[in-house]
Amino acid sequence: MAPDTEIIAGYEVYTPEAAAELKSTESSQKGRPYHPLDQLTVTEIIEVAEIVTSTFSKNSLKFNVITLKDPIKAEYIAWRDGVGPKPERQAFVIVLMDGGCQVNEILVSLPRKSILAQRTIDDVMPILTLEDLDVCERVARADPGVIQACKDIGIHDMNEVYFDGWAVGADERYGFDRRLQQGLAYWRSSENDNQYAHPLDFCMVIDTEREEVLRIDIRRVDGKRVPVPRKSHNFLPEFISDGYITDRLKPIDVTQPKGVSFTMNGNELSWAGYKMHIGFNYREGIVISDVSVDDMYEKRRRMIFNRLSVAEMVVPYGNPDLPHHRKHAFDIGEYGMGLMTNPLKAGCDCKGAIKYLDAVMSTSRGYAAVLPNAVCIHEEDNGLLYKHTDYRDGTVVSARDRKLIISQIITAANYEYGFYHTFSLDGTYKLEVKLTGILNTVPLARGESATPHGTQVAEGLNAHNHQHLFSLRVDPALDGPNNSVVQNDAVSTDIPVGQAGNLYGNAFHCKKTLLKTSKQAACDYNHETSRTWDIINPNKLNPACKKPIGYKIISxxxxxxxCRPGSLVWRRAGFTRHTLWVTKYREDELFPAGNYVCQSTGQPGWPYNETVVDWAARDDNIENDDIVCWLQFGITHFPRTEDFPLMPAEPLSVMLRASNFFEKNPALWVPPTSVDKDNSSRDLNKCCGGGGSRPVVTDRSGAAPKL
Amino acid sequence: MAPDTEIIAGYEVYTPEAAAELKSTESSQKGRPYHPLDQLTVTEIIEVAEIVTSTFSKNSLKFNVITLKDPIKAEYIAWRDGVGPKPERQAFVIVLMDGGCQVNEILVSLPRKSILAQRTIDDVMPILTLEDLDVCERVARADPGVIQACKDIGIHDMNEVYFDGWAVGADERYGFDRRLQQGLAYWRSSENDNQYAHPLDFCMVIDTEREEVLRIDIRRVDGKRVPVPRKSHNFLPEFISDGYITDRLKPIDVTQPKGVSFTMNGNELSWAGYKMHIGFNYREGIVISDVSVDDMYEKRRRMIFNRLSVAEMVVPYGNPDLPHHRKHAFDIGEYGMGLMTNPLKAGCDCKGAIKYLDAVMSTSRGYAAVLPNAVCIHEEDNGLLYKHTDYRDGTVVSARDRKLIISQIITAANYEYGFYHTFSLDGTYKLEVKLTGILNTVPLARGESATPHGTQVAEGLNAHNHQHLFSLRVDPALDGPNNSVVQNDAVSTDIPVGQAGNLYGNAFHCKKTLLKTSKQAACDYNHETSRTWDIINPNKLNPACKKPIGYKIISxxxxxxxCRPGSLVWRRAGFTRHTLWVTKYREDELFPAGNYVCQSTGQPGWPYNETVVDWAARDDNIENDDIVCWLQFGITHFPRTEDFPLMPAEPLSVMLRASNFFEKNPALWVPPTSVDKDNSSRDLNKCCGGGGSRPVVTDRSGAAPKL
Structure with missing residues (x-):
């Protein structure tokens, strides 16, 4: 049944009244209990907001975040393992009061309908919600200074000017007295015109709460304003129209006549021997918990990961001219990957039989906002799983691999990111990210060169060099809570050619280094040694190889x-300094650039805002302990003309692959698609023994060769 | 119509008589001329063999190779460009005479039915054909020494012993007087038992032509023989039987109700604006020539590559114990990727609507051998091509990518390799290789450890460390014959943080180094700088960015x-010393480890057997010239227990991506699958203004959350 709610930019908003009606139907839905990791429901969000609102009835409130408070790990695992009670359902709330920008953190108990804890925190700034970002355009369009800045370059209708709200980075001119944004300015020649073809030469700093423009930073070249690039570069159908070639590609239909191979019990998913829970929050978006697998050799269920999520990312731009140094978006910590998620549609974002999950966010008034189809779950054929032919007699066996993909796509102003959490039959978990959308552009002055810090993607348009750097948080639990990490380096054996032990010089091996403390575990990828890392359980030997069972990190x-050491980005995005961090598990250490990334300075040990750099500096033991691995991956992007006006999707990935975790190939249960045998021998001349005539195969004749 | 020919291990063999009947049907097929790059047909091979046989009628002949002689590049391109006559069709033949192993190279003109040139070459060895490899098992089983070696470890029935013939590497004990193979010995407990679970502790060196065992190398441990691992580890259905789980994976059907999107004119393929010719030979297998694209911006056809092929590979093993140092298979140069190709079957090796091409090989008697379905051509959906959402109003556009895949799978004794030449809509060519099949194994003595040079994949079974290193030969022709190569290194700008030009320390750029000579162009990948290389045409500027048009090599x-510098493998596999080589184009420089790889010593400048190391050492100009790029890629494989007894396919790839080649995104002609718009604003609280009741959406209620 299609909901009759008013859909607003993809969200369906529930007021308390609407939620009350929703709740009244619960009696007919009774029975299934919440899973402790399920996101808050519409009614829960409304309840939480009402508890907070009634407590602070004298204050005017602006809700920033209402989200599930993850249960304490030990309590949750006790419940999961059947040795403890179900953890209490709690919500974590951030609220701003009375027009200020001080963070108030509130912990709410849902069953007890009460506030369990509350604290205010100085010198941090909360995440910028979509509503906050909307302030930017509204305020800028009405600001006399901005209007004048537009007039001076020949733009007189402010309805033609658009402002993308961005986090400000860190601006030492204002500190934490103001909740800042920067507004990047663009012009459109018509309503749906691509504004990124018409960037303006200025941006503003605005105060989000006081709704005022604080400063207009104009990048003048030789003291002069830079003209607006007026030429349009579009990609929407109304502009391309008969530029489409409709007969070139015939349709490919992907169907699953017997349905999907996975089942869902609430948000617990079972697929091909895997089980996992799928959660979602405003910040990390998809959260995958309790990944376990049914081992065909040990004939039991084995834990692999406690929790997987994309915990942070940063996109630093490489142009040193002011104010471009401020462009280094932390899309997860500053804006929230959940909040920016697209509602998905079958046949465009994914193909085949698809199960969608909705996301439930909150609004500034404490209403619930449902984002339909926020998460896509589907399967894809994954090519060859295995194949072998006995060359003697042609006996063949082969099977096809399958993958399960749990995905979301976010829009971060100009850019889009697709996140595809992928499991395949050989025990591999791979996070693939696809980058698409539109390049961030700035105008070039006449005669100005885009190089070396950018590419001129069209006349007068400079797309700056940038990087996309992500952090995947992996809380492993390979056959139990205590794991270790070993670094693997492929090295030539250190014996000269011709000497005993290396007579022919071909000896090489894998040098293994156990990482014992979190300081040791701040490691970088090394191509020279094809470096990988194994997460192992030192307490459990693989019965075949007699080595600890493990999963290999391939990044x-x-x-x-x-950005250079000591630079603003280097300080704020400390997590990018290494490919790998391993820290000892501690509660509430979820976000490697800090809980409060907006306007963060990156100063070490900032109260309530520690980063993975701080956690690693504790130099905790990480050997045979409850650990968390932080995997950094990404890409350096020197824009190409092909990336304009709309980027072809560029994939990148990081992978965790079973490595001596299973006794043998864990996918031998997959029935082969082909088994064949030809029992004759392979003597190619045998057939000619009789010298008899051979039959004719027309299309192998000389005149019309098949190849 | 199914051919009535006798199929022998996948091949259909044509004697002269059979070919004559085949030829008699030509009259009904007339009209379509050969493309100069088409492989030899059945009748052509027979004709060539007859010309050679009649010329050398006094000799007993063993044909080693009968294959197309590629036309001289300048002549071919003149014809292709419509300014020269069609090149004469010629065959290249290698024949051994009178039981010897000296290489006789013969060049035959097909239209003139005559030998154009002939020469004998000393101190080189021809490729080992499948027929040659079969000699090994036959000879070994009958050899008294081998029989005794088996008896001594308790094996008395020689029909239970199997010998995989391998190239010998290089064995200084014999030089070039003998045509050598080594035989790796295995036991089977039943006819279809996996022999790689039962490796024996010895291997032999045999003389292929004289059919005799020259030496038996037994690897004794503490002076004692190593027992046969008797435990079976199987993967064929007859052994797994009810171990399959048939209800876990529901079928995924891929259909193309309107057929494929490509068309073929002979072996010339057209797809999505691309055109290319698909050839095939005994050695490189698939050869893709004349890759061009229809540019929607320049409104003309543009050349990209003259020729693409996988030109060599090597699989060195890292265990220094004799005789394992000999294990470093050059599967292309020593055995031939064409000869080892599998016949393919729809639904197992590929899915969807598939066009197969046959391969035509030759036999030792000079007969033609057709390998049906050697090449698979099919399309796959390739996920998101592009997507963008205007976050203001939810306007969305997205399209799906498509790939064209031209693939073959080879069996190299225990291993299989799938080669997938892939083109996608954004102008990318990607070669993906999938490794599967079975690990090479050796027995462990009681108490002996597999580490550090291998992994114990099962009790008593050691799978040695190894590498798979490939060489992709790319003959580029970006908008014309003369191209250059530029090395790209991503580097921080060399100005301290806080100084003019890098005030905030965020500046970075792409350092570009033009590679001027082939010595300069012997380059390695550098992870620190995310190194790539651009093949450019310095004579043609991109109209948008005003830089030379190019394609980026991503490896x-x-x-x-x-293997250490100076080692046997280092010498023989010189091509593996660098990620990139660029050489000036010269005729007949196709194979980077030399024309004759079997028993090659890797000595520089070997007559008739130069390698890419020799070509690079000429230090030719490669700037704005007719150049060839050699791209090395691969993987270091420390076996996992999961790889046994049958390896889950492991993918790796190398990519060439349009980089300022097109003025804009070259795929904007692809119709979007989704366009959507919601014109309302995005004020999440707007709906609540009226305070009216909201409709109920059952599955978002508290009781049964969708998420």
Missing amino acids: RESPGLL | RESPGLL
Whole structure:
């Protein structure tokens, strides 16, 4: 049944009244209990907001975040393992009061309908919600200074000017007295015109709460304003119209006549021997918990990961001209990957039989906002799983691999990111990210060159060099809570050619280094040694190889941060300094650039805002302990003309692959698609023994060769 | 119509008589001329063999190779461009005479039915054909020494012993007087038992032509023989039987109700604006020539590549114990990727609507051998091509990518390799290789450890460390014959933080180094700088960015050779010493480890057997010239227990991506699958203004959350 709610930019908003009606139907839905990791429901969000509102009835409130408070790990695992009670359902709330920008953190108990804890925090700034970002355009369009800045370059209708609200980075001119945004300015020649073809030469700093423009930063060249690039570059159908070639590609239909291979019990998913829970929050978006697998050899269920999520990312731009140094978006910590998620549609974002999950966010008034189809779950054929032919007699066996993909796509102003959490039959978990959308552009003055810090993607349009750097948080639990990490380096054996032990010089081996403390575990990828890392359980030996069972981290697409050590970005995005961090598990250490990324300075040990750099500096033991791995990966992007006006999707990935975790190939249960045998021998001349005539095969004749 | 020919291990063999009947049907097929790059047909091979046989009628002949002689590049291109006559069709033949092993190279003109040139070459060895490899098992089983070696470890029935013939590497004990193979010995407990679970502790060196065992190398441990691992580890259905789980995976059907999107004119393929010719030969297998694209902006056809092929590969093993140092298979140069190709079957090796091409090989008697369905051509959906949402009003556009895949799968004794030449809509060519099949194994003595040079994949079974290193030969022709190569390194700008030009320390750029000579162009991948290389045409500027048009080489999966400098493998596999070589084009320089790889010593400048190391050492100009790029890529494989007894396919790839080649995104002609718009604003609280009741959406109620 299609909901009759008013859909607003993809969200369906529930007021308390609407939620009350929703709740009244619950009696007919009774029975299934919440899973402790399920996101808050519409009614829960409304309840939480009402508890907070009634407590602070004297204050005017602006809700920033209402989200599930993850249960304490030990309590949750006790419940999961059947040895403890179900953890209490709690919500974490951030609220701003009375027009201020001080963070108030509130912990609410849902069953007890009460506030369990509350604190105010100084010198941090909360995340910018979509509503906050909307302030930017509204305020800027009405600001006399901005209007004048537009007039001076020949733009007189402010309805033609658009402002993308961005986090400000960190601006030392204002500190934490103001909740800042920067507004990047663009012009459109018509309503649906691509504004990124017409960037303006200025941006503003605005105060989000007081709704005022604080400063207009104009990048003048030789003291002069830079003209608006007026030429349009579009990609929407109304502009391309008969530029489409409709007969070139015949349709490919993907169907699953017997349905999907996975089942869902609430948000617990079972597929091909895997089980996992799928959660979602405003910040990380998809959260995958309790990944376990049914082992055909040990004939039991084995834990792999406690929790997987994309915990942070940063996109630093490489142009040093002011104010471009401020462009280094932390899309997860500053804006929230959940909040920016697209509602998805079958046949465009994914193909085949698809199960969608909705996301439930909150609004500034404490209403619930449902984002339909926020998460897509589907399967894809994954090519060859295995194949072998006995060359003697042609006996063949082969099977096809399958993958389960749990995905979401976010829009971060101009850019889009697709996140595809992928499991395949050989025990591999791979996070693939696809980058598409539109390049961030700035105008070039006449005669000005885009190089070396950018590419001129069209006349007068400069797309700056940038990096996309992500952090995947992996809380492993390979056959139990205590794991270790070993670094693997492929090295030539250190014996000269011709000497005993290396007579022919071909000896090489895998040098293994156990990472014992979190300081040791701040490691970089090394191509020279094809470096990987194994997460192992030192307490459990693989019965075949007699080595600890493990999963291998493969992260080859992991450029280091190119901003120089000591720079603003290097300080704020400390997590990008290494390909790998391993920390000892502690409650509430979820976000490697800090809980409060907006306007963060990156100063070490900032109260309530520690980063993975701080956690690693504790130098905790990480050997045979409850650990968390932070995997950095990404890409350095020197824009190409092909990326304009709309980027072809560029994939990159990081992978965790079973490595001596299973006794043998874990996918031998997959029935082969082909088994064949030809029992004759392979003597190619045998057939000619009789010298008899051979039959004719027309299309192999000389005149019309098949090949 | 199914051919009535006798199929022998996948091949259909045509004697002269059979070919004559085939030829008699030509009259009904007339009209379509051969393309100069088409492989030899059945009748052509027979004709060539007859010309050679009649010329050398006094000799007993063993044909080693009968294949197309590629036309001289300048002549071919003149014809292709419509300014020269069609090149004469010629065959290249290698024949051994009178039981010897000296290489006789013969060039035959097909229209003139005559030998154009002939020469004998000393100190080189021809490729080992499948027929040659079969000699090994036959000879070994009958050899008294081998029989005794088996008896001594308790094996008395020689029909239970199997010998995989391998190239010998290089064995200084014999030089070029003998045509050598080594035989790796295995036991089977039943006819279809997996022999790689039962490796024996010895291997032999045999003389292929004289059919005799020259030497038996037994690897004794503490002076004692190593027992046969008797435990079976199987993967064929007859052994797994009820181990399959048939209800876990529901079928995924891929259909193309309107057929494929490509058309073929002979072996010339057209797809999505691309055109190319698909050839095939005994050695490189698939050869893709004349890749061009229809540019929607320049409104003309543009050349990209003259020729693409996988030109060599090597699989060195890292265990220094004799005789394992000999295990470093050059599967292309020593055995031939064409000869080892599998016949393919729809639904197992590929899915969807598939066009197969046959391959035509030759036999030792000079007969033609057709390998049906050697090449698979099909399309696949390739996920998101592009997507963008205007976050203001939810206007969305997205389209799906498509790929064209031209693939073959080879069996190299225990291993299989799938080669997938892939083109996608954004102008990318990607070669993906999938590794599957069975690990090479050796027995462990009681108490002996597999580490550090291998992994114990099962009790008593050691799978040695190894590398798979490939060489992709790219003959580029970006908008014309003369191209250059530029090395790209992502680097922080060299100005301290806080100084003019880098006030905030975020500046970075792409350092570009033009590679002027072939010595300069011997380059390695550098992860620190995310190194790539651009093949450019310096004579043609991109109209948007005003830089030379180009294609970017992305080769991140490119481990260096781990055998030490000076070692046997380092000498023989010189091509593996660098990620990139660029050489000036010269006729007949196709194979980077030399024309004759079997028993090659890797000595520089070997007559008739130069390698890419020799070509690079000429230090030719490669700037704005007719150049060839050699891209090395691969993987270092420390076996996992999961790889046994049958390896889950492991993918790796190398990529060439349009980089300022097109003025804009070259795929904007692709119709979007989704366009959507919601014109309302995005004020999440707007709906609540009226305070009216909201409709109920049952599955978002508290009781049964969708998420």
